[in-house]
Amino acid sequence: xxTSEPTDRYHHGDLRRALVEAALExxxxxxxxxxxxxxxxxxxxxxxxxxxxxxxxxxxxxxxxAAAGFALFLEAMEAAKAGIAxxxxxxxxxxxxxxxALRYPRLYKLMFSSELGKFEDKELRRAADxxxxxxxxxxxxxxxxxxxxxxxxxWAFVHGLSMLLLDEQLLGVSAANAEPLVRKLxxxxxxxxxxxxxx
Amino acid sequence: xxTSEPTDRYHHGDLRRALVEAALExxxxxxxxxxxxxxxxxxxxxxxxxxxxxxxxxxxxxxxxAAAGFALFLEAMEAAKAGIAxxxxxxxxxxxxxxxALRYPRLYKLMFSSELGKFEDKELRRAADxxxxxxxxxxxxxxxxxxxxxxxxxWAFVHGLSMLLLDEQLLGVSAANAEPLVRKLxxxxxxxxxxxxxx
DNA sequence: CTCAGATGTTGACATTGATCACATGCAGCA
DNA sequence: TGCTGCATGTGATCAATGTCAACATCTGAG
Numbered sequence: 001x002x003t004s005e006p007t008d009r010y011h012h013g014d015l016r017r018a019l020v021e022a023a024l025e026x027x028x029x030x031x032x033x034x035x036x037x038x039x040x041x042x043x044x045x046x047x048x049x050x051x052x053x054x055x056x057x058x059x060x061x062x063x064x065x066a067a068a069g070f071a072l073f074l075e076a077m078e079a080a081k082a083g084i085a086x087x088x089x090x091x092x093x094x095x096x097x098x099x100x101a102l103r104y105p106r107l108y109k110l111m112f113s114s115e116l117g118k119f120e121d122k123e124l125r126r127a128a129d130x131x132x133x134x135x136x137x138x139x140x141x142x143x144x145x146x147x148x149x150x151x152x153x154x155w156a157f158v159h160g161l162s163m164l165l166l167d168e169q170l171l172g173v174s175a176a177n178a179e180p181l182v183r184k185l186x187x188x189x190x191x192x193x194x195x196x197x198x199x
Numbered sequence: 200x201x202t203s204e205p206t207d208r209y210h211h212g213d214l215r216r217a218l219v220e221a222a223l224e225x226x227x228x229x230x231x232x233x234x235x236x237x238x239x240x241x242x243x244x245x246x247x248x249x250x251x252x253x254x255x256x257x258x259x260x261x262x263x264x265a266a267a268g269f270a271l272f273l274e275a276m277e278a279a280k281a282g283i284a285x286x287x288x289x290x291x292x293x294x295x296x297x298x299x300a301l302r303y304p305r306l307y308k309l310m311f312s313s314e315l316g317k318f319e320d321k322e323l324r325r326a327a328d329x330x331x332x333x334x335x336x337x338x339x340x341x342x343x344x345x346x347x348x349x350x351x352x353x354w355a356f357v358h359g360l361s362m363l364l365l366d367e368q369l370l371g372v373s374a375a376n377a378e379p380l381v382r383k384l385x386x387x388x389x390x391x392x393x394x395x396x397x398x
Numbered sequence: 399c400t401c402a403g404a405t406g407t408t409g410a411c412a413t414t415g416a417t418c419a420c421a422t423g424c425a426g427c428a
Numbered sequence: 429t430g431c432t433g434c435a436t437g438t439g440a441t442c443a444a445t446g447t448c449a450a451c452a453t454c455t456g457a458g
Contacts, residue, residue, distance in 0.1 A: 015437085032314065047439075049418090053437070058414095114365055115308075155359065157352070158359070159355075159359035160354065160355030160362070164355055193391060208454090235446085236445075237445060237446080246407050247407090249405080252406070257447090
């Protein structure tokens with residue numbers, strides 16, 4: 001699936017992209033701990049100093065990975081509400097949200113790790129905000145009287161639920177058997193937070 | 200406020216406690232990055248290898264810190280619902296929860312960092328579960344028909360909201376001006392998730 | 399009083415993030 | 429075509445970190 005196979009040319013050709021790709025793999029496999037500049041360089045088959053031509057910092061590299069993560073995430077969100085009846089959209093997105101977190105736990109964690117300085121990197125900020133918007137607009141439609149609160153509430157709900165599941169904080173519930181619970185909770189949330197009973 | 204001032208005896212006397220205390224300070228000041236074994240040893244005025252007599256790993260030390268954090272946290276939760284009318288308890292706790300997260304952002308983040316292996320350390324696990332219980336029982340009372348779901352929902356809500364605030368993901372809302380919003384959302388949540396309108 | 403085990407120290411090793419001066423090769427201009 | 433400037437990659441090196449093993453020191457149980 002990799003776009004670039006290792007070459008032995010002096011100039012790699014597309015190092016930056018290759019680095020982000022490899023970093024993503026590394027992250028998915030081994031978590032934040034496994035994501036090191038040197039190991040990364042090794043993977044891509046390049047010297048240890050090379051990555052610094054493309055990223056000021058380890059942090060900068062991580063921010064790029066997170067941004068890529070948010071792009072993936074946004075895609076999943078959009079896909080989730082495509083072709084779904086409006087009144088079902090919110091709960092469908094909620095489910096998709098949690099499923100994403102469960103499928104890519106380490107990536108998800110990184111994306112919200114918060115010491116990655118989300119406000120400092122413009123591109124990252126935009127990617128994150130785009131994902132937020134996708135959910136927010138759907139949630140807002142559910143409660144036109146207080147759209148802002150509805151959006152925050154929905155976001156907080158799915159985010160919190162994801163974290164709890166990832167931490168296995170919910171006794172007896174793990175990623176494997178989470179789906180029914182998630183579905184039930186999503187329904188419950190959408191129902192109670194939906195438009196306050198029209199006449 | 201420190202229990203132990205630096206002595207120049209060969210044996211420190213209460214290194215373990217001193218280490219956890221110092222680690223907590225270090226964490227609160229500089230975040231996870233600043234929390235290193237060597238720096239820690241330096242602070243306590245002891246050699247770099249000494250901490251390893253009390254903690255197998257850096258991870259073990261971190262787990263101990265997290266456990267201490269959960270104790271603090273539990274305390275705050277219990278204090279929040281003491282002497283409050285039952286129907287106000289849930290929203291009071293929700294507020295207290297978020298306030299804790301906002302007051303100790305880095306500690307809070309560490310406590311839920313999830314690669315600290317919460318399930319492996321028994322003491323840590325118990326501390327975390329105790330905190331969970333404190334909120335869960337209160338939330339469960341709000342909706343006797345589905346106590347489990349009510350508990351998860353409440354926990355997810357406050358946890359998610361805290362994370363969003365810490366990440367400054369909510370545009371225009373920061374720790375400083377978060378209080379009114381938090382209060383409003385807590386009320387809203389308690390109201391909608393409360394007992395489904397008794398007759 | 400003694401001496402065994404707990405607690406600290408010293409010195410070392412491998413690894414990491416980061417930076418420097420230097421090497422290389424591609425692009426555009428002659 | 430051939431030259432050359434600039435982006436890109438290399439290797440050597442530094443300081444710092446987590447961790448360990450061998451040695452030193454203290455303290456309490458008998």
